[in-house]
Amino acid sequence: MQGYSKDGTDRTNMTKADIDVVAPDIIEKLDRVKGCRHHFPLLRQRVNGKALVYLDNAATSQKPQIVIDSMMRYYQEENSNIHRGVHYLSERATQAYEAVRSKVQHFLNAASRREIVFVRGTTEAINLVANSYGRNHVEKGDEVIISGMEHHSNIVPWQILCQETGAKLRVIPINDDGEILMDEYERLLTERTKMVALVHVSNALGTINSVKQMIGLAHERGVPVLIDGAQAVPHMRVDVSDLDCDFYAISSHKVFGPTGVGVLYGKEKHLEAMPPYQGGGDMIKSVTFEKTIYNDLPYKFEAGTPNIGGGIGFGAAIDYVNNMDMGAVAAYERDLLEYATENISSIKGVQIIGTAKEKASVLSFVIDGIHAHDIGTILDSEGIAVRTGHHCAQPVMQRFGIPATARASFAFYNTKEEIDALVSGVHKVIEVLG
Ligand SMILES: *Cc1c(COP(=O)(O)O)cnc(C)c1O
Numbered sequence: 001m002q003g004y005s006k007d008g009t010d011r012t013n014m015t016k017a018d019i020d021v022v023a024p025d026i027i028e029k030l031d032r033v034k035g036c037r038h039h040f041p042l043l044r045q046r047v048n049g050k051a052l053v054y055l056d057n058a059a060t061s062q063k064p065q066i067v068i069d070s071m072m073r074y075y076q077e078e079n080s081n082i083h084r085g086v087h088y089l090s091e092r093a094t095q096a097y098e099a100v101r102s103k104v105q106h107f108l109n110a111a112s113r114r115e116i117v118f119v120r121g122t123t124e125a126i127n128l129v130a131n132s133y134g135r136n137h138v139e140k141g142d143e144v145i146i147s148g149m150e151h152h153s154n155i156v157p158w159q160i161l162c163q164e165t166g167a168k169l170r171v172i173p174i175n176d177d178g179e180i181l182m183d184e185y186e187r188l189l190t191e192r193t194k195m196v197a198l199v200h201v202s203n204a205l206g207t208i209n210s211v212k213q214m215i216g217l218a219h220e221r222g223v224p225v226l227i228d229g230a231q232a233v234p235h236m237r238v239d240v241s242d243l244d245c246d247f248y249a250i251s252s253h254k255v256f257g258p259t260g261v262g263v264l265y266g267k268e269k270h271l272e273a274m275p276p277y278q279g280g281g282d283m284i285k286s287v288t289f290e291k292t293i294y295n296d297l298p299y300k301f302e303a304g305t306p307n308i309g310g311g312i313g314f315g316a317a318i319d320y321v322n323n324m325d326m327g328a329v330a331a332y333e334r335d336l337l338e339y340a341t342e343n344i345s346s347i348k349g350v351q352i353i354g355t356a357k358e359k360a361s362v363l364s365f366v367i368d369g370i371h372a373h374d375i376g377t378i379l380d381s382e383g384i385a386v387r388t389g390h391h392c393a394q395p396v397m398q399r400f401g402i403p404a405t406a407r408a409s410f411a412f413y414n415t416k417e418e419i420d421a422l423v424s425g426v427h428k429v430i431e432v433l434g
Contacts, residue, residue, distance in 0.1 A: 029328035030335070036324070037413040039064040050383030053418045058203045058362055058409035059387050060253045061234060063317070067257055070316035074309050082308055083282055083299075097308050100315035101298075104263050107318050108248065109239040114297040115271065117264040118306050122230040123153040125249035125264035126197070128301060129226055130157035132274040133247075134195065140166030142194040145185070147209070148174040148399055149202045152392045154228045158197060167194070174399060178205035178354040185214060189221055196225045200232035204393040204407070205354030206337075206362030208232075212243050219244065224270065230254050234411065235333060235360045237326045240265050252310065257317030261310035264301070271297050278303040329412045333361045336410050340419045344408075347426055349434060353405050361410035364391075367426070370433045372404035378432060379406070379425045386422075 040062045045052045080089035162169045172185045196218045215225045224246035234255045248265040280303035285293040294300045349368040376388035387407045
């Protein structure tokens with residue numbers, strides 16, 4: 001990763017250990033997190049005549065220069081199809097792409113490369129599991145458990161599965177702070193439960209769920225667990241071996257990489273036993289009209305030419321994140337969230353939706369008598385990008401009895417000055433519309 005110290009010296013080749021020697025205390029670590037902002041060229045833009053304040057990171061994150069460069073280099077120097085050519089470029093592209101698989105394996109601390117399946121993103125990863133594992137293990141009368149704060153992509157695939165099999169979808173309720181009710185979860189876990197699918201960090205509320213504990217409870221009853229980790233990996237270290245989850249789904253674009261690529265982690269024993277999700281090239285060993293022999297893991301689940309350029313960019317994003325001190329990132333973001341929460345919630349007429357004790361950098365709010373869409377429009381005129389709407393989590397909105405929220409979501413490149421701009425923006429919204 002490109003790393004620059006406060007005095008501007010290039011630290012491109014420094015390892016994390018070197019950096020820790022240079023800056024042993026937390027203040028400097030936080031400053032270094034702040035210093036990473038200039039790696040993101042898009043953030044230098046002006047929008048509507050104002051300096052851009054990008055607070056829509058839960059929808060998608062911005063990309064550091066090294067991610068952009070890596071993709072350009074791929075298309076300029078390496079572009080070729082993978083896994084088939086014997087020629088120089090194809091081998092080079094294959095090596096680069098497969099190196100990313102190993103990076104993801106280490107990034108998530110998976111036991112083997114065979115457990116890392118490239119997909120288009122979290123949504124496709126969950127659909128793969130619901131279709132392949134689900135159809136083989138879930139029958140009429142069985143139950144699938146999800147929580148009341150899931151993204152639509154961790155609701156609809158299970159709903160479809162249940163409709164087709166005659167199984168039941170069970171939903172763990174959440175409290176007024178936006179936390180899962182653990183007693184209710186334990187009550188729902190029965191011998192009918194065949195699958196549990198949970199969000200690690202909620203994109204609508206920011207809640208960080210105690211997934212390790214919840215996985216343990218499911219495993220006591222022999223039930224496998226899928227974790228939707230789309231919002232977790234940008235904010236914390238994730239260790240799938242430590243969590244002991246059966247499946248873990250992530251999207252590159254939420255973690256500073258390009259769109260159109262993501263990963264399904266699955267325990268080898270499950271992936272091995274699962275039938276393919278899609279058929280086509282690359283997922284086969286041999287094909288005749290009578291019979292097809294499927295390829296080994298993980299290729300069995302990777303039909304067709306993948307998003308090679310996107311994969312290369314994802315690899316650069318992982319390098320970038322690996323070079324950050326995720327403890328310092330989490331501390332910095334916690335500080336930002338606290339500052340924003342204090343300043344936004346003290347504005348008269350504003351209510352924060354999602355007040356869990358364990359929260360990542362999402363601040364959803366509503367203002368008395370003002371529609372979220374209008375909040376977003378006025379903030380946009382100030383150059384501030386927030387998301388407004390239901391955030392692909394309509395049941396969460398129903399739970400809180402609101403149609404929509406405005407959501408500011410932070411990354412480590414955001415600053416307190418940007419939060420000050422948001423606070424002024426919210427005052428302006430109330431002045432104009434309140
Ligand atoms: C973004 C998101 C998804 C869906 O990810 P895609 O990249 O759109 O497939 C799923 N779950 C959560 C919590 C998300 O934030």
